[in-house]
Amino acid sequence: MPAAVASHPLFDSSDLLALPVLPAVVGELLDAFESAETSIQKLARLTGYDAILSARMLAVANSAACRDGAPRQANLESALAVLGEETARSIIATTAIHQSLAPLRDIPASALDQFWLHSLTCAHLARRLAVTIDYSEPEEAYLCGLLHDLGKLVIGVRHGRAFTIMQEIRHLARSPHEIPELEQQLFNTDHCELGAALVETWRLRSFFADAIRFHHMDADDLRGAHPLSRLLHVANTLSQTEDPQEEAFARADSLLGLNRNSLRQARFEAEREVINLAADLGIDMSTTGSRRKATEVSGEISFAQAARERMLTDGTSGQLEQAGDPSVLLEAMVAQDRLGQAVHEHALMGEVRGEMHSADDEAALLRAISRCAAILFDVPENHLFLRDPQTGMLRGSPFEDLLHEIVIDPDGAANAVNRAWREQRISHSLDTEIPASVVDRQLSRLWETQGTLCLPLSVADRSLGVLAMGVSHQQLPRLQARARLLRLFAVTAATELERLRQREMNRQRAQDDQRLLERQQVRAVLHEVSNPLTIMRNYLALLATRLEEQVTRDELKVLQEEMERIGRILLRLSEPVGGELDDAGVNLTQIVRDLARVLDDALCRPHGINLKLNLADVPLVLPRGRDVIRQILLNLIRNAAEALGSGGAITVSIQDRINLNGRQYVEMAVADNGPGLPDHVRAKLFQPTVSTKGGGHAGLGLAIVKSLAEELGGQALCRPNGGGGSIFIVLLPIN
Template sequence: MSEVPVFQSPSFDNTHLLALPVSSAVLAAVLAAVSADPVDLRQLAGIIGRDAALSARVLGVANSTADPGRTPQPANLEATLAALGPQTIRTIATTAAVYQTFSRSHGIPRDELDRFQRHTLTCACLARNLAKTLAYPAPDEAYLAGLLHDLGRLIIAARHPTALQEVRVLGQDAGDIPALEQRLFGVDHCDLGAALVESWRLRSFLADAIRFHHQPTEALRGAHPLLRLLHVANLLNQGDAPGDAAFSAADRLFGLAPARLRELCAESAREVEEVVADCGIAGPAPSDWPTAPSASVDGAMEQTVRDLLLVDGARAEWSAADDEPTLLAAIARSAAMLFELTEVHFFPRDPQTGMLHGSDPGWPDEIVVDPDGARNSLSRALRDRRLCHSLGDGGADAGVIDRQLARWWQREGILCLPLSAAAEPLGVWVAGVTRTQLPRLLAQSPLLERFGAEAARALDALRQRECRMNRVREDHRLLEQQRLHAVVHEVSNPLTIMRNYLHLLALKLGEPAAGEDLRVLREETERVGRILRRLAEADDVEPEKIGCNLNQTIRDLARVLDDALCRPRGIRLNLQLAEDLAPLARGCDALRQIILNLLRNAAEALGQGGAITVTTQDQINLQGRQYVEVAVADDGPGLSAERRAHLFQPLTSAKGGGHAGLGLAIVRTLVEELGGYVGYRPNTGGGAVFTLLLPQ
């Protein structure tokens, strides 16, 4: 670990991963997977894990943040993808596809690339199967080690295109390869790949496993299991069949018998054959490799890249839209530009009734389509979630609605493209088409479907923004209502005094004491004026810097929310507040926002009926600091495992649901700004408990 690596020569930039070739089939599969709704991260990790260069790029981007205090992450592709999110993954894949399509400069022979990919995939599968056999706790980490162990060879080949062939021909033994590379290129792939992985600062011995996988077996006795696993996997994959050196290493490092190793090799070979068939990797065996490139795979990638660029251009047309009618009009313009369709209309789906609604100034009335009603192309597209048209079988499949729309638009038929986001149907785009247009449009189905997916995302994102704005406005209204309640309560006290003194004044008129009573009345009247002025000028008042009475803040807000949210739903709101709490140092306004969001989320989770309980407790010591605990518990359905996995992150679906992600994201931000902590646990007997620790 302390050696000064020779690869710091400017001839080798081991960070330029875009220069490394990626399987076109893998890129196309990734782009298709990230366009799905919802995105299946496990499936996506399986696809990306077929290609060493793309896997390295994903891990590099995920661990590239310039944050010296960042916690090192485990070497796990699925966890990495979850942290990045579908949009970032799509950008990584799109960047690689565009670069590879328009910059074919690596010059590495296709047959050598196929050999490399087959070797790394086999080594990855062997490492994972060995890990499972030996009960290594992170088999996915072992798979990554096998996939990336020769990444340095690909980096060298990007600079010297014949490097893979030269080393294969001249290298007589696996242990000789690093020394041979040093003589030929001034660097070896072990140090080159290890340095790259080290820059990602993973919580793993992955870099060391790559650096030392060509070391003698004896040198690795007692080393970390990952180093030994990769060493054995690589030796098992050095020829058509495992040799004595591999069997000896496996026996000395793990005590594995040759019979078991042969079983693992056969199992790994079956896994690899399934993958290479999907990826278009040539050759059923290492001795039989065609040299001609796969024109069909590369042609498909060019088509995919062209479609991506066209749709990205359309998205630029939509980016300025700040309301739904403007966005829909921009999407219709884009459809006219991309597909030369002049009659394009959106039929949004009503989430409450499931009906499709369409309107146009030229129509006699609004058209409402019942998906469960008579057969038509709109219902078919919505139900099957695929492109449909009304011109099949000579128009025999056309419904009444299809014929109406085609006649109004003066076309022979209609083409229907469903839009959905997060598995929730949003509606159907309907275009008037002729029989001469239809073959061209059907040939453009992949582009149409990609266009529809991006349009759905844009529409869903806009609705999400509007939902957030509505929620902010509603929160502001409820908080303002709470503030007005407090002011009215404050005003009532001097008004009561005024009424009492007026009564006394009536009895004492004419007596000397009346003057003193009138003075008191004047002072109290002036106090009412000051309170009312403070209410009118509330927006200009400096934030209060005195301590915050937690219990009083909760009681004041609970009175409003009990009337506005709980009682109309039949929900009981219980307060169990510890007495004599020390005031909080700051944050009354933030606290009101936090409690409001937690109570609102609990009410939405309960629906009708049930109970919400708010408790407070002090003298909580965490790492030597005193905190006050606030807990908001409900007895509702609780949270699913999928929801818990993304807790305190904003949701991407407009579908809604209990304990909404938007509110919890706000809570987390506000609590952290106050220097506190927020957590979740299941409620005993069902439901959810959200706990706050706020500094005193």
């Protein structure tokens, strides 16, 4: 076979979403997730009925996002415990969405039924045999039997006619090891190698991949091999639909040391168990007994071989490979139904967004993003490199030590990560025209992949970091064909990360405000306490000189009143900051006076800023909103103080009887004599943005002011100050 064809990567065994699943199993699992009584054991049992769902669970559970240093095991209960219910549900839901919108396949339903029956029978038989010979991991043996023929589906979804041929090709092979040889002649690969390649990406501490790779070898070659390899070989041989020959039982006996009666009994019990399952899983058994003649199959193989030979000689081999390329198929589907594709993508984003949105801190969100990438794109090895605000470098997230030690300079030597960052587009390290950098090679070696594919994470023109994925040459065309979905995922991840950070900044700012008010209130209360204490000391001194005289009632009354005032002042220490003290209404004038005194002491005078008040002499009473008004005024005065230098001035004024659209308002204005605001800044003034002040300011104060004003039924406005600077106006409804 020409080397050019042999080296061309046509089949991507990691594209599990392209492979068909048993609809009944998906439905049962989705129902189970809605039940309050669902257990890991039940979810593992249901998942274990389907090879693709089992493979997806194992792939994500053994991905970088879920590793945490735990042993990598081929066990569904362990995998589900690692994933958690929400992640497992996301895997099932995204699989269901993909399957419901996937284009029709050419694989006959009867061939799929035969495939599922054989896989289930092999799995159940492998587990029974493992228990019989005291193999330490019977569930691993079960999964090995369930997944051993997964490579057939990988080939079959690209060439549907070939799937039927592969199901029957064993009748033409003179020995088991000839089956993969015939497949290599036809498809330039075989199902054993494809299945093993998939399992190897999980990096299990097991001989799982070897068992799949060698399950068609002759029994004599497997003597002395690891027990899992021998178990799978025997289970596969004895779980064929037709009754095995006596020679098959003899070879099984030589590999496992079990007599023929024990082997027959195990086979009978496994088949009976699967027959009982078939009806519940929607598997049609009526066609499994009928088989095409070997001559018919041979004719199809000869036809396929002849066609391939013609293409090799006339240079058209790329047409066959292109016809099976998932990127070409996906592009055709998008061209036929762009609306359906958009619905598909956004439905997928809805599922992963739910998992991201449930994260309550940044570390949990980064893990969720990594898990969702593994679920959605079948890329178990992925990692986020986020921009460090102090250094500007791209640093790995902290939940993997080795990756956290990799710090990427955006302006340093070119690599896939900083290309994605600088150019704000998807980048990869498998381009033959661009040599892989040191960073590219380090990531590939660390992940044991052939290269990396990198997505920039940006939102509202702010670049947050890069998501790097470990990929192979086989995976790259599939992922490139999903460029739109990759970009949509990157935007979703960046949006959730920005949302969480903004929420954390809001929370931190509210805590800072609360601490500031509490500290200043304590200072003000202590100041007020000193006056009555001074009077008390004076009167006590006076009384001490009059001990020989009669104490007058007026003097005793003064002492009593001052002591009561101390009680009231100290009582205020136990009141919530800004708590409502007057049920009849809110005295806006008094609120401004009280808070201005605190803020002048804390924010203005220490920085050489003059705070002036222009207030009405009579109280202006509003129906509600003491806490909200204090928060608005605090934000406006603080923003003004932060914008001014020493010698600046802030004026707070209140004006009554403002009529707007037939409604009466009170106007509270905060004016400063600073440099003012450019028009382009004023246009987006009340939107959350990145502040230009530095020092950790988030630019959120004015957005909060607008939100709080609207909460009271009012408005927040801004206009230039005639003498220079800006005036921020808040209109508060009188009724």
